[in-house]
Amino acid sequence: MHLRALKKVKKDVSLQDPIGTDKEGNEITLIDVLQAETVDVVDAIQLSMEKKQIYEFIHVLDEREKEVIVGRFGLDLKKEKTQREIARDLGISRSYVSRIEKRALMKLFHEFYRHQKNALKQEPNN
Numbered sequence: 001m002h003l004r005a006l007k008k009v010k011k012d013v014s015l016q017d018p019i020g021t022d023k024e025g026n027e028i029t030l031i032d033v034l035q036a037e038t039v040d041v042v043d044a045i046q047l048s049m050e051k052k053q054i055y056e057f058i059h060v061l062d063e064r065e066k067e068v069i070v071g072r073f074g075l076d077l078k079k080e081k082t083q084r085e086i087a088r089d090l091g092i093s094r095s096y097v098s099r100i101e102k103r104a105l106m107k108l109f110h111e112f113y114r115h116q117k118n119a120l121k122q123e124p125n126n
Contacts (some may be wrong), residue, residue, distance in 0.1 A: 044083070051075055063101040065104035073103055 018027040054075065058066060067090065074080040084099065087094040 052061050053112065054108060056113070060107050060111045061104050065100055065107070068097055068100045069104050069108070 016029055016031065018029055019092045020028050022028055051073075054069070055071070058069070061069065070076050071081040071086045071089070072083070081089075083094045087097045090097070090107055
Protein backbone atom coordinates (compact mmCIF):
# COMPACT_ATOMS: atom_id res chain seq x y z
CA MET A 1 0.00 0.00 0.00
CA HIS A 2 2.84 2.38 0.87
CA LEU A 3 4.49 1.72 -2.53
CA ARG A 4 1.29 2.61 -4.37
CA ALA A 5 1.12 5.91 -2.49
CA LEU A 6 4.72 6.75 -3.38
CA LYS A 7 4.09 5.89 -7.01
CA LYS A 8 1.25 8.43 -7.16
CA VAL A 9 3.35 11.18 -5.55
CA LYS A 10 6.60 10.50 -7.42
CA LYS A 11 6.15 11.28 -11.07
CA ASP A 12 8.80 11.59 -13.74
CA VAL A 13 8.57 14.82 -15.67
CA SER A 14 9.46 15.01 -19.34
CA LEU A 15 10.86 18.17 -20.89
CA GLN A 16 8.19 17.81 -23.57
CA ASP A 17 5.23 17.56 -21.17
CA PRO A 18 2.95 20.60 -21.16
CA ILE A 19 3.18 22.68 -17.98
CA GLY A 20 0.68 25.38 -18.83
CA THR A 21 -0.44 27.78 -21.51
CA ASP A 22 0.70 31.20 -22.64
CA LYS A 23 -1.46 34.29 -23.09
CA GLU A 24 -2.57 33.11 -26.51
CA GLY A 25 -3.59 29.65 -25.30
CA ASN A 26 -0.58 27.80 -26.76
CA GLU A 27 0.86 24.99 -24.65
CA ILE A 28 4.14 25.72 -22.90
CA THR A 29 6.55 22.89 -22.18
CA LEU A 30 9.35 22.77 -19.65
CA ILE A 31 11.91 22.93 -22.45
CA ASP A 32 10.33 26.21 -23.65
CA VAL A 33 10.92 27.71 -20.22
CA LEU A 34 14.44 26.34 -19.77
CA GLN A 35 15.68 26.85 -23.32
CA ALA A 36 18.45 29.42 -23.57
CA GLU A 37 18.06 32.07 -26.20
CA THR A 38 20.63 31.54 -28.92
CA VAL A 39 21.42 33.66 -31.91
CA ASP A 40 19.93 32.20 -35.03
CA VAL A 41 22.68 31.70 -37.62
CA VAL A 42 20.47 32.93 -40.47
CA ASP A 43 19.61 36.11 -38.54
CA ALA A 44 23.27 36.71 -37.73
CA ILE A 45 24.31 36.33 -41.37
CA GLN A 46 21.50 38.61 -42.56
CA LEU A 47 22.44 41.24 -39.99
CA SER A 48 26.06 41.04 -41.10
CA MET A 49 25.06 41.51 -44.75
CA GLU A 50 22.82 44.47 -43.90
CA LYS A 51 25.62 46.14 -41.93
CA LYS A 52 27.97 45.58 -44.88
CA GLN A 53 25.49 47.32 -47.20
CA ILE A 54 25.15 50.24 -44.80
CA TYR A 55 28.94 50.62 -44.68
CA GLU A 56 29.03 50.51 -48.47
CA PHE A 57 26.75 53.56 -48.70
CA ILE A 58 27.57 55.41 -45.48
CA HIS A 59 29.79 57.82 -47.43
CA VAL A 60 26.65 59.73 -48.52
CA LEU A 61 26.07 60.88 -44.92
CA ASP A 62 27.63 63.88 -43.22
CA GLU A 63 29.58 63.36 -39.98
CA ARG A 64 26.67 63.98 -37.58
CA GLU A 65 24.39 61.66 -39.56
CA LYS A 66 27.11 58.98 -39.46
CA GLU A 67 27.45 59.37 -35.69
CA VAL A 68 23.71 58.97 -35.19
CA ILE A 69 23.34 55.94 -37.49
CA VAL A 70 26.43 54.18 -36.13
CA GLY A 71 25.25 54.75 -32.55
CA ARG A 72 21.61 53.87 -33.13
CA PHE A 73 22.31 50.57 -34.87
CA GLY A 74 25.51 49.55 -33.06
CA LEU A 75 27.61 49.56 -36.21
CA ASP A 76 30.74 50.24 -34.19
CA LEU A 77 30.40 46.73 -32.72
CA LYS A 78 29.00 48.19 -29.51
CA LYS A 79 25.45 47.94 -28.29
CA GLU A 80 22.73 49.96 -29.94
CA LYS A 81 22.00 53.30 -28.28
CA THR A 82 18.68 55.00 -27.75
CA GLN A 83 17.95 58.39 -29.27
CA ARG A 84 18.11 59.81 -25.74
CA GLU A 85 21.63 58.41 -25.18
CA ILE A 86 22.86 59.79 -28.50
CA ALA A 87 21.28 63.17 -27.74
CA ARG A 88 23.11 63.28 -24.41
CA ASP A 89 26.43 62.29 -26.05
CA LEU A 90 26.10 64.91 -28.80
CA GLY A 91 24.58 67.63 -26.61
CA ILE A 92 21.43 67.98 -28.72
CA SER A 93 17.74 67.23 -28.16
CA ARG A 94 16.25 63.79 -28.65
CA SER A 95 13.82 65.14 -31.23
CA TYR A 96 16.75 66.55 -33.23
CA VAL A 97 18.42 63.12 -33.12
CA SER A 98 15.17 61.66 -34.45
CA ARG A 99 15.13 64.11 -37.37
CA ILE A 100 18.81 63.43 -38.16
CA GLU A 101 18.19 59.68 -38.04
CA LYS A 102 15.18 59.94 -40.36
CA ARG A 103 17.09 62.10 -42.85
CA ALA A 104 20.11 59.78 -42.77
CA LEU A 105 18.00 56.66 -43.30
CA MET A 106 16.29 58.31 -46.26
CA LYS A 107 19.68 59.19 -47.78
CA LEU A 108 20.86 55.59 -47.33
CA PHE A 109 17.62 54.25 -48.80
CA HIS A 110 17.87 56.51 -51.87
CA GLU A 111 21.52 55.61 -52.40
CA PHE A 112 20.76 51.91 -52.07
CA TYR A 113 17.78 52.23 -54.46
CA ARG A 114 19.88 54.18 -57.00
CA HIS A 115 22.61 51.54 -56.82
CA GLN A 116 20.07 48.69 -57.31
CA LYS A 117 18.51 50.52 -60.26
CA ASN A 118 21.90 51.01 -61.93
CA ALA A 119 22.81 47.36 -61.35
CA LEU A 120 19.61 46.24 -63.05
CA LYS A 121 20.32 48.47 -66.06
CA GLN A 122 23.77 46.95 -66.48
CA GLU A 123 22.56 43.33 -66.44
CA PRO A 124 22.72 41.73 -69.89
CA ASN A 125 19.36 40.86 -71.40
CA ASN A 126 18.72 37.17 -71.86
